Amino acid sequence: MATLISIPIFALLMILQSSLFSRIPLLYGTMDLLLLVVVAWALQKRVQTAWQWSIVAGLIYNLVSALPLGIPLIGYGITTGIALVLRRQVWQFPLLAMFITVFFGTLITHTISVTALRLVGHPIPLVEAFNLITLPSLLLNLILAAPAYALMSDLAARLYPEPLEA
Amino acid sequence: MKTTTTRSVQTIVFVLIAVGLIALALGGYLTPLSRIVLNPILAAQTWISQRYQAVQELVNAPQDTARLQQENSQLRTENSQLQSQIIELRQQLAETSVLSALVDFARANPENRYQAAAVIARDPSPFLNYVIINRGSDDGLRRGMPVVTQQGLIGRVDAVTAGASRVMLITDPASSVNVILEPSRAEAVLSGQITGDLSLEMIPQDANVEPGDLVLTSGLGGGYPQNILIGQITSVRSREQDIFKSASIQTLVDFNQITIVLVITNFRPIDITPLLPGEAGP
Numbered sequence: 416m417a418t419l420i421s422i423p424i425f426a427l428l429m430i431l432q433s434s435l436f437s438r439i440p441l442l443y444g445t446m447d448l449l450l451l452v453v454v455a456w457a458l459q460k461r462v463q464t465a466w467q468w469s470i471v472a473g474l475i476y477n478l479v480s481a482l483p484l485g486i487p488l489i490g491y492g493i494t495t496g497i498a499l500v501l502r503r504q505v506w507q508f509p510l511l512a513m514f515i516t517v518f519f520g521t522l523i524t525h526t527i528s529v530t531a532l533r534l535v536g537h538p539i540p541l542v543e544a545f546n547l548i549t550l551p552s553l554l555l556n557l558i559l560a561a562p563a564y565a566l567m568s569d570l571a572a573r574l575y576p577e578p579l580e581a
Numbered sequence: 582m583k584t585t586t587t588r589s590v591q592t593i594v595f596v597l598i599a600v601g602l603i604a605l606a607l608g609g610y611l612t613p614l615s616r617i618v619l620n621p622i623l624a625a626q627t628w629i630s631q632r633y634q635a636v637q638e639l640v641n642a643p644q645d646t647a648r649l650q651q652e653n654s655q656l657r658t659e660n661s662q663l664q665s666q667i668i669e670l671r672q673q674l675a676e677t678s679v680l681s682a683l684v685d686f687a688r689a690n691p692e693n694r695y696q697a698a699a700v701i702a703r704d705p706s707p708f709l710n711y712v713i714i715n716r717g718s719d720d721g722l723r724r725g726m727p728v729v730t731q732q733g734l735i736g737r738v739d740a741v742t743a744g745a746s747r748v749m750l751i752t753d754p755a756s757s758v759n760v761i762l763e764p765s766r767a768e769a770v771l772s773g774q775i776t777g778d779l780s781l782e783m784i785p786q787d788a789n790v791e792p793g794d795l796v797l798t799s800g801l802g803g804g805y806p807q808n809i810l811i812g813q814i815t816s817v818r819s820r821e822q823d824i825f826k827s828a829s830i831q832t833l834v835d836f837n838q839i840t841i842v843l844v845i846t847n848f849r850p851i852d853i854t855p856l857l858p859g860e861a862g863p
Contacts, residue, residue, distance in 0.1 A: 428703065430702075432699060432705045433702035433703055433704070433713065434702040437702070437703040437704065437705055437707075438703060438837070440707065443707060443708050443775070443776060443777070445707045446663070447705075449705075463837045476705060478705050479640055479702070479704070479705055479713070480704050480705050480709065480711075481704055481706070481709050481739060481740070481747060482706050482708075482709065512649050525708075527704060528708055529708060530804060532709075532755075536755060537708075537709075537753075537754050537755040538755070538772075539708060539754055539775055540753055540775060543775050543776070544708065544775055547775065547776060548707045548708060548775070553670075561599075
């Protein structure tokens with residue numbers, strides 16, 4: 416159930432991302448709604464479907480984007496791994512873990528994207544890409560990190576309710 | 582008889598008195614007197630009228646407020662409906678003007694067949710300048726077909742599904758278009774940049790290229806048809822030690838605001854990859 420619900424959620428997020436948020440850039444960077452939700456979901460303490468959600472997000476991203484096949488999947492997968500490690504290490508401060516994961520997740524997904532694009536022949540200049548795209552995207556993602564975490568906490572509380580104490 | 586005479590005299594006296602009073606009034610001689618008489622009456626009338634109005638307002642006010650509130654809400658609803666109609670009509674007007682310009686463009690270039698499509702999304706990756714249009718293979722679109730607007734070349738179809746296509750814009754860093762410059766007829770290569778700007782590379786050093794020259798597709802390489810307008814040169818960079826000049830160009834197309842495009846459906850790109858050195862098989 417928790418995995419299946421990710422399909423309409425990420426489909427809706429992709430529609431919003433491609434038709435709305437990609438049109439409102441900061442410099443040339445845009446926020447990554449799917450990354451935010453993948454991270455926020457993975458950091459929920461009772462959630463056990465973090466990997467499944469990151470796979471669904473990566474596949475849906477690849478359906479729309481011209482990025483080489485599997486690149487979003489790898490980026491979201493590594494980010495989910497970081498989130499799960501941090502969930503165990505800094506479980507007392509989930510919001511701090513959210514910010515740290517979004518920070519590194521954005522850098523990792525962008526690095527993987529640029530590397531893959533350069534390998535397939537896109538002449539992307541590294542310094543310009545970092546200054547004009549990655550840094551503004553990082554800022555936008557960090558701004559939206561807290562609201563994304565709050566929304567996913569609500570969803571996790573509905574899908575994984577606290578067990579009643581005897 | 583005597584009684585009749587007395588009554589006649591009385592009547593005449595009354596008439597005379599009345600005529601006299603009227604004459605005095607018309608002459609203004611009775612004004613002070615009338616003021617003395619009328620002032621208290623007017624004051625009393627005013628007082629009674631005011632009290633009556635106050636009582637009337639007290640009785641009728643709640644009904645009026647309710648009615649006014651109802652009217653107000655009705656007018657607000659009508660106002661919001663009219664506002665939304667205005668916005669809708671403005672959108673239709675803008676769309677109609679774009680479509681009209683596209684029809685003019687199609688009429689001016691009758692050698693091509695066009696399929697109009699709306700831009701519905703952009704690539705979610707900020708590193709790529711691609712758009713998604715709402716026409717696909719069901720509408721006759723194929724990979725490689727050029728995409729234009731009335732203002733010039735936009736890009737070409739990169740991937741197709743049944744109902745939608747992905748278009749690589751000429752501003753994408755991976756895009757390169759063979760172009761010809763007018764009036765010098767010099768050939769060059771147009772490349773996209775990560776910032777969405779366009780630059781011209783590989784302009785021969787001996788070519789007489791100046792700001793204001795037009796940039797058109799050359800058709801070389803078979804990727805695009807000939808003579809589609811792209812833009813105008815804004816500045817030329819040339820150094821003696823370089824083999825080629827380079828230039829910046831300005832397009833008429835605002836690539837961030839593209840809403841409707843035309844796909845040239847009767848153009849089939851030619852794949853020359855097998856003919857390129859190093860690409861051919863053994």
